[in-house]
Amino acid sequence: MTRQAILDAARDLFIEKGYFATKVEEIARTARVAPATVYAVGGGKHGLLRTLIESGTTAEEIPEVLARIESITDPYELIRFIVHATRVQFEEWSGLMRQVVAAAPQEPAVREIQQIAHDSMRGGLSLTARQLAAMGALRDGLEVSRATDLLWLHLCNAAYFIRTDDLGWSLDESETWLDDALAFALLGHLQQRD
Known part of the structure; x- marks a missing residue:
């Protein structure tokens, strides 16, 4: 206690x-x-x-998220899932991660801690990219490593900070946009909506 x-x-x-x-x-x-x-x-x-940061990377829900990524067989569903999962993580951790980002340039020990968070998130994004590749869903010519980079570019904390802080988007707006933007970036087309 x-x-x-x-x-x-x-x-x-x-x-x-x-x-x-x-x-x-x-x-x-x-x-x-x-x-x-x-x-x-x-x-x-x-x-x-x-x-604190390591507790976020080893939380009990992380294996469940990874298992879910591996079980999804529809590429659009997988994209929606990873977008929502990162949104939930951002909601929970953005306050602390803002302070990590602010301190990291001046403190090597904090940079190491930031890297722990980044490595954990990139691991989940890489798994997502590999799953999309296994489905044969990645657009022509898109390698898994570049797909992982595209996921990072859209879903890392810095990207969320830009959308929410700089652009003033709500997390709902951000999630809706990400669903479409990532489908286009990774699959080469959008899902038809009813």
């Missing part, structure tokens, strides 16, 4: 104040433990941030 209280406090403070502005003493005060306990249990700010 102490560990979870420390992680919850760290997550809330990182989102509210940013990585650099958050002090271990504040995390300890919020979690109602001594600062030494934060270091012992969480390894300080860096350890806490790493644990």
